[in-house]
Amino acid sequence: MSTTNSNADNHAEEHHGAPSGIMRWLLTTNHKDIGSLYLLFSLLMFFIGGAMAMVIRAELFQPGLQIVEPDFFNQMTTVHGLIMVFGAVMPAFVGLANWMVPMMIGAPDMALPRMNNWSFWILPFAFLILLMSLFMEGGGPNFGWTFYAPLSTTYSNDSTALFVFSVHIMGISSIMGAINVIVTIFNLRAPGMTFMKMPLFVWTWLITAFLLIAVMPVLAGAVTMVLTDKYFATSFFDAAGGGDPVMFQHIFWFFGHPEVYIMILPAFGIISQIVPTFSRKKLFGYSSMVYATASIALLSFLVWAHHMFTTGMPLAGELFFMYCTMLISVPTGVKIFNWVATMWRGSLTFEVPMMFSIAFIVLFTIGGFSGLMLAITPADFQYHDTYFVVAHFHYVLVTGAIFSIMAGAYYWLPKWTGNMFDEKLAKTHFWLSLVSVNVLFFPMHFVGLAGMPRRIPDYALQFADFNAVISIGGFAFGLSQLLFVAVVYKCIKGGEKATAQVWEGAEGLEWEVPSPAPYHTFETPPTIK
Amino acid sequence: MKDELKTQQATNKLVKKLVVTVFLMFGFGFALIPLYDVFCDITGLNGKTSEVAAVQSSSIDKSRIISVEFIARTQGNLPWIFKPEVKKMNVHPGEMHQLNFIVKNNSVSNMVVQAVPSVSPGIAAAYFNKIECFCFNQQPLKHGMTADLGLQFYIDKDIPAEYSTVTLAYTLFDISENIEQDEFMKLFAANKN
Numbered sequence: 001m002s003t004t005n006s007n008a009d010n011h012a013e014e015h016h017g018a019p020s021g022i023m024r025w026l027l028t029t030n031h032k033d034i035g036s037l038y039l040l041f042s043l044l045m046f047f048i049g050g051a052m053a054m055v056i057r058a059e060l061f062q063p064g065l066q067i068v069e070p071d072f073f074n075q076m077t078t079v080h081g082l083i084m085v086f087g088a089v090m091p092a093f094v095g096l097a098n099w100m101v102p103m104m105i106g107a108p109d110m111a112l113p114r115m116n117n118w119s120f121w122i123l124p125f126a127f128l129i130l131l132m133s134l135f136m137e138g139g140g141p142n143f144g145w146t147f148y149a150p151l152s153t154t155y156s157n158d159s160t161a162l163f164v165f166s167v168h169i170m171g172i173s174s175i176m177g178a179i180n181v182i183v184t185i186f187n188l189r190a191p192g193m194t195f196m197k198m199p200l201f202v203w204t205w206l207i208t209a210f211l212l213i214a215v216m217p218v219l220a221g222a223v224t225m226v227l228t229d230k231y232f233a234t235s236f237f238d239a240a241g242g243g244d245p246v247m248f249q250h251i252f253w254f255f256g257h258p259e260v261y262i263m264i265l266p267a268f269g270i271i272s273q274i275v276p277t278f279s280r281k282k283l284f285g286y287s288s289m290v291y292a293t294a295s296i297a298l299l300s301f302l303v304w305a306h307h308m309f310t311t312g313m314p315l316a317g318e319l320f321f322m323y324c325t326m327l328i329s330v331p332t333g334v335k336i337f338n339w340v341a342t343m344w345r346g347s348l349t350f351e352v353p354m355m356f357s358i359a360f361i362v363l364f365t366i367g368g369f370s371g372l373m374l375a376i377t378p379a380d381f382q383y384h385d386t387y388f389v390v391a392h393f394h395y396v397l398v399t400g401a402i403f404s405i406m407a408g409a410y411y412w413l414p415k416w417t418g419n420m421f422d423e424k425l426a427k428t429h430f431w432l433s434l435v436s437v438n439v440l441f442f443p444m445h446f447v448g449l450a451g452m453p454r455r456i457p458d459y460a461l462q463f464a465d466f467n468a469v470i471s472i473g474g475f476a477f478g479l480s481q482l483l484f485v486a487v488v489y490k491c492i493k494g495g496e497k498a499t500a501q502v503w504e505g506a507e508g509l510e511w512e513v514p515s516p517a518p519y520h521t522f523e524t525p526p527t528i529k
Numbered sequence: 530m531k532d533e534l535k536t537q538q539a540t541n542k543l544v545k546k547l548v549v550t551v552f553l554m555f556g557f558g559f560a561l562i563p564l565y566d567v568f569c570d571i572t573g574l575n576g577k578t579s580e581v582a583a584v585q586s587s588s589i590d591k592s593r594i595i596s597v598e599f600i601a602r603t604q605g606n607l608p609w610i611f612k613p614e615v616k617k618m619n620v621h622p623g624e625m626h627q628l629n630f631i632v633k634n635n636s637v638s639n640m641v642v643q644a645v646p647s648v649s650p651g652i653a654a655a656y657f658n659k660i661e662c663f664c665f666n667q668q669p670l671k672h673g674m675t676a677d678l679g680l681q682f683y684i685d686k687d688i689p690a691e692y693s694t695v696t697l698a699y700t701l702f703d704i705s706e707n708i709e710q711d712e713f714m715k716l717f718a719a720n721k722n
Contacts, residue, residue, distance in 0.1 A: 111540050154605075179547045187539045217551050221558025233707065236562060239645050240604065240702030247565050251558060314574055314651060 026121070029113035030519060031098045034120050036416070038095025039409070041123060043485070045087030046402075048131070050478050052080035057474035059457050063464050073457035074142035075134060081145030085263065086170045087127050089397065092405045093266040094119075094177045097205045100412065101181060103510040103517065104199045106190025106526045111183040119176035126169035133159035133166075144455060146256070149237035149248040153229040164227040171220045178212035181205055190509075192528030196287065199508055203290050204269030207297045211258045211265070214301075219255040222248070246311050253304035261300045263397060265293055267364075267404035268335055271357050273508070274411050275339050278354035279346030280505040285338040292331035292338075299328045309380045318377045325375035329368065336365055351503065352426040356407035359434050360400060367395030370445065385455075388448025394441045406433075406484065413491050414498035418516030421491040425483060432480035439473030578646050578697075582665065583658035583683075589623040590686045596620075597684065600698040601630055608635045609642070611701045622686040629677040630663065630699065634670040641669045641708055641716055644678075644699045653695045656685035667704065669716040 019027055028034060055076045059067050068076070098116065102109055110116045134140035141163040143151035152160060185206050189198070198206075225236040225248075235241020237248045268289075276283045283289065305313060305321040313321075339361050348354070370392040374380050383389060414420050443466045448454075452463050459467065498515040513521045569577055597620055599613035610633040620626055634640055644664040648654035659665075663678035670676055684695065705713070 112544070175551055179544060179551075182547060183540050183543050186543055187536050213547060213550055214554055217554035218558040218561075221555050225559075239700065240643060240704055241707060244565070247562065250565060251561055254558075254561070312649075312651070314572075317574075 027117070029109075029117050031102050031110045031113070031116065032416075032517065032519065034110075034116050035095045035097075035099030037120050038091045038098060041120070042088050042090075042092035042095060042405075043488075045083050045091070045127065046481070049080050049083035049088055050481065052076045052083070053474060054478050056080065057471040060459070060467050061471040062468070063459055063461055065458055068457070070457045071139060071142055074144075074455065075140045077455050078141045078144050078147075079130065079134065082130060082141075082167075083127065084397070085145065085259075086167075086174075087123075089263050089401045089405070090174060091123060093205075093208070093263075093401075094174070096201075096266065096270070096405070096408055096412075097177070097181055099416065100510060101184060101202055101205060102188070103513065103521055104202050104508060105185065105188065105193050106509050106522045106528070107184060107188035108520065108523045110180050111188055112180045115176050116180050119173045119180065122169050123173050126166045126173065129162050129169070130166040133162040136162075146252060147223075147226060148252070149226060149229065149245050152226050153237060156230065160230055161227065164223045167223045168220055171216045171223075174212050175216050178209035178216070181209040182213070185209075190522065190525035190528055196290070197528065199269075200272035200283065200286070200289055200293075201266070201269035204265045204272070204293050207293050208262050208265045211262050211297055211300065215255040215258045215262075218251065219259075222251045222255060225251070246308075249308050249311065250304070253307045254301075256307065257304040258297070258300045260393075260396070261296055263401045264364075265297065267360070267401050268293060270404045270408040270411070271339060271360055272335075274353045274357045274407055275342050275361075277411075277503050277505045277507070278349050278351060278357075279343045280348075281342055281346040283338065284341035284344075285334070288334055289338055292334040295331045296328060299324060299331075303328065306375055306380075309377050310384050322375055322377045326372065329372055332368055336361060336368075349504075351410075352421075352423060352430055353407045353411035353503075355427070355430050356403050356410065359430070360403045360407060363395055363399035363403065363437075367392055367400055370395065382451075383448065385453055386448040387444045387452045387454055390454050391441050391444035391448055394444070398441065399437055403433075409484075409488070411503075412510075413488065414502045415510060415515050415517055417491050417495075418498055418514075419491050419493075419495035420498050420502075421487050421495065425490070426487050429480060429483035429487060432483065433477060436473050436476035436480055440470055440477050441473075443470050443473075574651050578648055578654045578657050578659065580665065582662070583660055585625060585660060586623040586658070586683050586686065588686070589621050591621050593622050594619050595622060595684050595688065595692065596694045597626075598694065598696040599628070599630075600696060601701070602698070603701045604703070607642075607701060607703050609633060609640075609701060610635060611699070620684055622684045622688055625660070625681065625683045627679065627681045629679055631675065632668070632670060632678060632701070633675045634672050637672050638705075639669070639671045639717060640703055640705045641667050641713060642701050643667050643704045644701050647698045647700070649696045649698070650692065653688065653692050656688040656692075657695060657697065658683050658685055664699065667708070667716060669713075671717070 025033065025037060028037075055068060056073065059065075059073055098110065101107075130140070136159050138157040138159065140159050141147070141152075141156070143156055147163070152163075185198070185202060225234070228234040229236050229238055229243075235243040237243045237245045239245065272283055272289060302324045303321055305317060306325045309318060309321075339357075350358075370388065374383055374389065374392055410421065410426060447459075447463045447466045447470075450463070452459050500514050501511045502515055503511075509522075509526060510517070512526070568574070597618045599616055599618075601611045601613050603609050603611050610631070612631055614629045614631065618626060618628070630644075632642075646662075646664050648657050659680065659682045661679060661681040663680065668676075668678065688695075708716070
């Protein structure tokens with residue numbers, strides 16, 4: 001995804017001699033370089049987190065304990081979740097924002113390029129610390145990515161300190177990235193690029209960045225409290241000292257629920273860029289898309305306790321959180337409607353980004369519907385902590401967030417590299433992913449409804465067949481992703497030259513610069529018609 | 530050039546605002562703790578009973594009978610026996626009652642424990658008045674010793690009609706390690722147990 005070739009040509013234009021080799025990447029303040037670094041880092045994390053998912057599925061292939069110890073299984077579920085959320089999905093979106101936001105609004109770079117460098121380069125250390133803790137005596141974190149107290153305080157091992165510090169670093173990185181995005185969008189828009197002319201990817205990222213600023217510090221507070229409870233004898237979550245473990249869940253989900261929208265709003269933005277291109281129509285209902293995104297973000301602060309229906313809330317609380325949760329489906333429905341309406345009577349073509357986008361719309365909607373089922377308080381008592389929940393959030397995160405990232409990567413890859421990718425290989429990747437991801441996650445709904453609990457390395461015999469099928473789907477999905485690496489690698493190496501516009505129906509500033517995008521774009525602001 | 534300067538100034542201003550917001554939100558995370566307590570206090574959620582002794586009720590409502598259940602448990606692997614004298618009592622609202630909880634320290638060391646009460650349904654906690662309770666104080670007990678811990682309570686007359694059963698659960702926490710050494714000694718000196 002780098003622009004090494006074009007980069008060499010551009011060295012002459014640099015104001016100061018750019019370092020070469022590894023130092024170029026370590027010291028870079030160029031938004032395109034940093035975007036590439038983020039994207040490659042998240043791809044690496046996607047495979048590390050994926051390898052952990054393979055361990056989980058291998059263990060669950062048959063009932064009984066086969067391959068790993070239960071404690072190691074717990075570490076795998078925990079670190080898989082942490083890596084996929086903080087290491088794969090979030091950095092991928094930040095990478096896309098780095099690459100695309102300045103080009104989409106006609107800015108020469110991000111507003112705070114040095115902070116941009118820093119916000120990326122602390123990330124590898126965060127994950128190094130987290131991954132190293134797995135090899136410590138006593139093992140890594142094993143309390144689930146939600147680190148509920150007292151599991152993470154009274155009952156955790158000493159790697160918890162490392163877990164806390166790595167989450168701190170991830171949080172600082174995200175906050176810096178968010179500040180950068182907000183400042184860039186507020187101050188560096190080209191003349192004439194009013195807020196209501198911004199592409200939707202820019203809009204969704206702006207709103208996401210505000211969510212990040214609001215909730216990442218709360219997460220930092222929560223892990224700090226866990227740290228002091230465990231090592232410095234405070235009692236935030238310890239009833240013996242006057243604290244309350246349920247309090248932990250409130251604080252965590254006050255962060256955690258907006259966090260799930262942090263992982264899906266940029267996805268909405270990507271899909272809103274791709275669908276009009278391949279429908280050869282303007283996006284249907286642009287302003288309603290903006291307002292829907294903003295209302296989803298606001299509502300996301302009012303629904304956190306729907307993760308906690310079984311903690312013994314009063315009826316009024318349960319009803320409040322149930323209705324607020326269901327209310328979110330209204331703006332989300334507006335978005336789905338607008339995408340479908342954009343495609344309606346468009347002259348559609350089905351290039352790979354479009355295929356991923358359509359798969360996103362269908363499969364994310366399935367995830368949305370299972371979310372609605374979970375929102376129903378009385379029903380949630382049965383679904384709580386079962387594989388139904390696992391099915392739900394994998395539909396919204398894998399076929400939602402990850403599919404949108406894949407769609408975005410295929411959509412902009414020719415712009416980044418200057419080469420078209422191998423369409424045949426990419427289509428194979430798509431179809432294999434689409435089939436295997438459904439074999440992987442769809443049966444989870446059924447075993448969940450039948451009562452199979454999540455995060456347990458063993459299960460009752462009646463779930464054996466379904467779990468074998470799920471595991472086969474899992475291995476197939478994991479292996480299919482290697483094709484993505486192959487496509488990206490081939491595309492960086494060469495291929496048919498891409499035009500500036502790349503896709504026939506593509507509109508927007510990023511398609512007006514040549515492919516590959518020069519190292520510096522829009523040093524003089526473009527004029528917006 | 531002038532434009533660039535303007536942008537730079539706007540950038541600095543916005544960055545400052547955003548950094549302040551980040552710190553405020555970090556503080557907000559911690560502020561949630563007292564807010565949570567206040568919120569539970571006002572709404573009566575979470576089954577927290579009052580931590581101060583109530584005064585005796587002046588009249589008794591003989592027309593109603595409330596069944597009060599008692600649960601006693603120890604937290605973690607605390608090697609103590611902890612149980613109520615009776616598991617259930619039928620009381621009239623406003624009527625004073627007394628019972629003992631029996632504790633025995635089966636461990637090999639002297640320990641200090643704290644009992645934390647919780648009432649279900651949570652809203653009823655506001656109507657559960659304790660005139661005297663062992664949960665108001667830390668309880669020291671030498672190893673191998675037994676003690677009777679007293680509780681005096683009445684149910685408030687204003688308890689809504691839908692509550693006919695109220696459960697009071699005590700959890701016993703070992704707090705020996707959280708207490709300073711001389712404080713620990715003082716507790717045992719003051720208490721013959």
